[in-house]
Amino acid sequence: MLTAAVLYFLIVVPGTCGEMCMSHTMKTVGEVKDFRPHSVARSLGRAMKLPSFWVGISMMALGFFALLGMLSVAKVSFVFPATALSYAVGTLGGRLFLGERVTPQRWVGVSLVCIGVVLVALGKG
Amino acid sequence: MTPAPALHLKTAILIVIMVSVAPLGDMFLGKGMKHIGPMPDGAPTGLLGFFFRTFTSETIWLGISLLLAFFVAYLLVLSWADYSYVLPASSISTLVVALLARFVLHESVRPLRWAGVAMICLGVFVVGHTHPRTTEHGLC
Numbered sequence: 001m002l003t004a005a006v007l008y009f010l011i012v013v014p015g016t017c018g019e020m021c022m023s024h025t026m027k028t029v030g031e032v033k034d035f036r037p038h039s040v041a042r043s044l045g046r047a048m049k050l051p052s053f054w055v056g057i058s059m060m061a062l063g064f065f066a067l068l069g070m071l072s073v074a075k076v077s078f079v080f081p082a083t084a085l086s087y088a089v090g091t092l093g094g095r096l097f098l099g100e101r102v103t104p105q106r107w108v109g110v111s112l113v114c115i116g117v118v119l120v121a122l123g124k125g
Numbered sequence: 126m127t128p129a130p131a132l133h134l135k136t137a138i139l140i141v142i143m144v145s146v147a148p149l150g151d152m153f154l155g156k157g158m159k160h161i162g163p164m165p166d167g168a169p170t171g172l173l174g175f176f177f178r179t180f181t182s183e184t185i186w187l188g189i190s191l192l193l194a195f196f197v198a199y200l201l202v203l204s205w206a207d208y209s210y211v212l213p214a215s216s217i218s219t220l221v222v223a224l225l226a227r228f229v230l231h232e233s234v235r236p237l238r239w240a241g242v243a244m245i246c247l248g249v250f251v252v253g254h255t256h257p258r259t260t261e262h263g264l265c
Contacts, residue, residue, distance in 0.1 A: 023208035031205040094209030101259035102209050112248030113213045116241045123238025
């Protein structure tokens with residue numbers, strides 16, 4: 001039970017924080033307007049020089065391995081509905097840490113997605 | 126700054142790329158690994174052979190390439206769009222997964238799963254009508 005709780009925490013929190021780090025990194029690099037391969041490669045190269053990119057990658061990897069671990073100790077029909085919480089946590093994180101303006105309309109959309117993810121996972125069981 | 130309609134368009138194009146290539150990548154990885162068989166436990170030579178077969182499989186590399194394409198599209202879209210926009214919008218990949226399961230893998234998809242997919246599509250539609258970018262951070 002404790003193992004599952006720790007793994008669940010690792011899926012939701014570091015997984016979401018890692019993605020937020022990536023968002024912060026790419027906002028620092030700046031809006032990509034030129035999609036020719038060498039320009040894209042240059043933008044990605046700039047991102048890779050930022051510490052937040054590697055922090056983000058590491059946290060996303062931790063979240064991914066926690067998901068694999070969780071799948072070995074809990075049923076798929078529990079794990080995937082439970083990860084729906086990541087959408088709400090991520091949106092809240094975007095609001096609190098990235099300064100994004102999350103309108104009520106966006107919250108409604110995120111809530112519908114969360115419910116949908118739960119239904120999809122239950123439908124697989 | 127990119128005008129709003131152009132921003133919506135390029136955000137939508139990259140999200141379509143993301144949600145198309147990620148499930149395909151997962152499918153090819155799954156197919157490749159099923160073809161290779163289970164990982165042997167015990168002798169290091171067995172493990173070495175397993176990794177050799179994995180990394181010389183064209184299907185595995187196709188899956189990895191598609192997932193890399195997903196990651197590049199994900200990073201690019203995050204260079205201008207809100208994380209709280211991209212995160213729910215990308216969940217529409219569940220529709221692609223359900224369609225692949227039904228029409229490519231010929232699996233049966235339960236009505237509850239279709240209901241969930243419909244709910245996600247509705248959620249993405251609602252999120253999609255908000256502005257993709259609400260911050261001015263990093264504009265250069």
